[in-house]
Amino acid sequence: MSSWKQTFETVSQELEMANRKKQALEDLLAKNRMSRPTYEHLLRGLEEEINRLKTHQKSLAKNMTERVSELQRQISLIETFLTSLELHRVGQEVDEETYTHQRDILTNGLEASKIELKQIENALDKISK
Template sequence: MISWKHSFNRLNEEFEMANKKKQALDNLFETGRISQTTHDAFNNDIHAVIMEIEKQQDTLLAKMQNTTQELDGQVKILESLLTNYEIQHAVGEIEEDIYQSEIHLLSNGLETAKRELSKIKDAVSQLTPPVEPPTVETPIDTILQ
């Protein structure tokens, strides 16, 4: 489950570095220290690097979304098992020591899956730009009523 973290951090660092290089290049051009031709040549290289990073981010995002779906499924299964044990315990079908052992294992597994799911969702939200809801223009007459 942790394999995505290394790729996520590496891509973020590379993306940040490429953007810093782009800013430095633009600054050199704006201050007249390099020509348009030199700026364009370096800008094309930096743009190609940024495009490759974005492609890798998209691939990672797809993998992370698949992992999110898998973890959602695992959480549902663990919750179902936990519920089943709780019900069986409540009606006396399971001995106390077995109940305690199983509930402990299921609870730990459930919490671990939920934590990992939360981390992945946070990372996914960093890789995807926020979607702004469409704005609906309302006539002023409707607002005043």
């Protein structure tokens, strides 16, 4: 699993948990099962945690956006290499075994890059919601 993905999932889960706790605090206060001073004390701590997590999430989103740009460049480069390989094959400048081997390596790299790009884009969509 990519390091960004594990970090993204951890931060998202922690943020979701903190928001659920905040909602639970509000519910307890509304049902008079907690005093206002206790609520405010606990709420301050939760809001600090939520703000810290949101800041971390923004930083992560910035890094992920940079990775998107890097992957887009990488995909373009691999596609260029594949096209060049095809041209060399058509021009009979490369034997079939070498062509097949290089094509498979480039195709695998291209697919892996596209998968990671899609995963990051999906994660960034979740952050923006």
